[in-house]
Amino acid sequence: MQGVSLRHVGKIYSKGETPAVDDFTLEVKPGEFLVLVGPSGCGKSTTLRMVAGLELPTSGQILIGDRDVTNLPPKDRDIAMVFQNYALYPHMTVRENMSFALKLRHFAKDEIQRRVDAAAKTLGLEPYLDRLPKALSGGQRQRVAVGRAIVREPAVFLFDEPLSNLDAKMRVEMRAEIVRLHHQLGATMIYVTHDQIEAMTMGERIVVMNGGKIQQAAPPMEIYDRPANPFVASFIGTPPMNLLPPGIYDLARTTGLRPEHIRVVPRTGAANELNATVDIVETLGAETIVHAVLDGRPIVVLARMPGASPYGHGDKIALVADLNRAVYFK
Numbered sequence: 224m225q226g227v228s229l230r231h232v233g234k235i236y237s238k239g240e241t242p243a244v245d246d247f248t249l250e251v252k253p254g255e256f257l258v259l260v261g262p263s264g265c266g267k268s269t270t271l272r273m274v275a276g277l278e279l280p281t282s283g284q285i286l287i288g289d290r291d292v293t294n295l296p297p298k299d300r301d302i303a304m305v306f307q308n309y310a311l312y313p314h315m316t317v318r319e320n321m322s323f324a325l326k327l328r329h330f331a332k333d334e335i336q337r338r339v340d341a342a343a344k345t346l347g348l349e350p351y352l353d354r355l356p357k358a359l360s361g362g363q364r365q366r367v368a369v370g371r372a373i374v375r376e377p378a379v380f381l382f383d384e385p386l387s388n389l390d391a392k393m394r395v396e397m398r399a400e401i402v403r404l405h406h407q408l409g410a411t412m413i414y415v416t417h418d419q420i421e422a423m424t425m426g427e428r429i430v431v432m433n434g435g436k437i438q439q440a441a442p443p444m445e446i447y448d449r450p451a452n453p454f455v456a457s458f459i460g461t462p463p464m465n466l467l468p469p470g471i472y473d474l475a476r477t478t479g480l481r482p483e484h485i486r487v488v489p490r491t492g493a494a495n496e497l498n499a500t501v502d503i504v505e506t507l508g509a510e511t512i513v514h515a516v517l518d519g520r521p522i523v524v525l526a527r528m529p530g531a532s533p534y535g536h537g538d539k540i541a542l543v544a545d546l547n548r549a550v551y552f553k
Contacts (some may be wrong), residue, residue: 225288225301225378226411227251227274232283234269234435243269245435247283251413256405258426259415261458266435267415268383274413275381276300287378303372304381307388309364311356311371317343318352321371338374345407346370346400362393369404382414386421398425419459423447431455453477453552462512462525466552471497471522472544476551482527484548487513487534488541496541499524501534515542 228251234244244266251257259267272278274285276297285293292300311320318339325335343349346366356364365385372380382401386394402425405412416422422429423443431438431446431454439451450456456464456479465480472478490498499515502523511532515524524542534540 224253224409224411226253226255227379227413228284228286229270229274230284230286232270232273232280232285234266234273234278235281242266242281242435244273244280247435247437249430249437249440251411253411254409256402256412256414256425256427257430258422258428259413259430259432260417260419260422260426261432261438263417265432267417267432270432271304271381271383271413271415274379275302275304277304301378302381303375303377303379304383305365305368305372305385307384309356309368309388311364311367313356316353316355317348317359317367317370320356320367321374324371324375335374338376339370342370342373345373345404360393361389362397365389365397366400369401373404373408378411380410380412382412384416385414386416386418394421401425420461423459429459431458433458447481448548449550450479453479456550456552462527464550465524467522467524471517472546472549473551476553478546479550479552480544481548482512482525484545485524485526486543486545487515487526487528487532488543490539490541493541493543495543497524497544499540499542501536501538501540504532504535506531513540515540517542 229247229249232244232247233242235242247270259270261267269278273280276295284291287300321339322335343352346369348366348370351359351363386397389397398421414425426443429443429446430440433454439446439455446455446459453466456466462482467478469475498518501513502516503514505512511528513526513528513532526542
């Protein structure tokens with residue numbers, strides 16, 4: 224089990240352009256499940272590809288364990304990568320797809336069989352070993368891609384948005400499969416996604432990126448409860464954190480409040496109330512998200528209510544915030 228060190232890593236594709244990745248420094252602990260998350264173009268996939276050796280950094284150093292791999296080709300890095308598009312050989316069976324890399328490396332037949340059978344059992348692929356990829360569902364194909372990585376028994380697993388092509392139900396199932404796999408293998412895993420729900424539910428630690436830079440690196444709930452800046456606050460969380468400008472709760476600072484820390488109540492005129500009008504009500508079953516517009520201000524505030532809401536579009540309501548849970552940004 225080995226960790227990964229990225230030391231002042233940068234990537235510029237063309238002279239004079241803004242760096243795709245800028246001074247990226249991070250230590251990934253041995254056995255850690257780390258998630259890189261951010262919007263499209265933030266540099267997360269480029270960072271992963273530099274760890275894999277598919278891109279060479281313009282500056283900085285990359286180590287796997289205590290070995291400098293900055294300029295080594297992918298085959299010499301002891302990594303396995305799972306891509307978004309499965310990348311299976313259509314003319315090969317599941318067993319052949321999973322064993323192909325081991326055959327190229329001249330592993331013994333009994334060792335190949337042992338590894339493939341073990342991975343198939345772990346991923347529930349035993350009934351499908353003799354099928355071609357076209358006879359599999361999207362989720363099964365992604366399991367094969369993961370199995371192909373497992374059989375290599377690498378030092379580090381790299382996942383580049385592997386669930387993006389799956390439907391919503393299958394994404395939930397595969398999230399659980401990958402987390403369960405991490406528990407079983409105890410391997411170092413770096414996972415890239417643009418989906419902050421995947422990041423929150425899967426990562427032991429999350430690295431939020433924007434503009435090629437690290438915005439915050441911390442465990443999920445630390446990022447959720449104490450975001451480092453307004454970008455992190457608005458990107459992590461569904462629905463996102465409310466960012467209320469100076470003058471509403473604080474004279475000089477923006478106030479961040481999660482929707483669950485704002486209550487929707489009838490108006491009483493109390494000093495701690497913000498008067499508002501209901502705009503949109505999103506009923507989700509176990510909870511409801513109320514979008515309310517502050518009276519006299521073009522500011523929309525989101526509040527999360529348990530169960531169903533008694534309020535509808537146009538209702539005059541009041542919002543009461545739990546300021547003990549607020550965070551403030553200068």
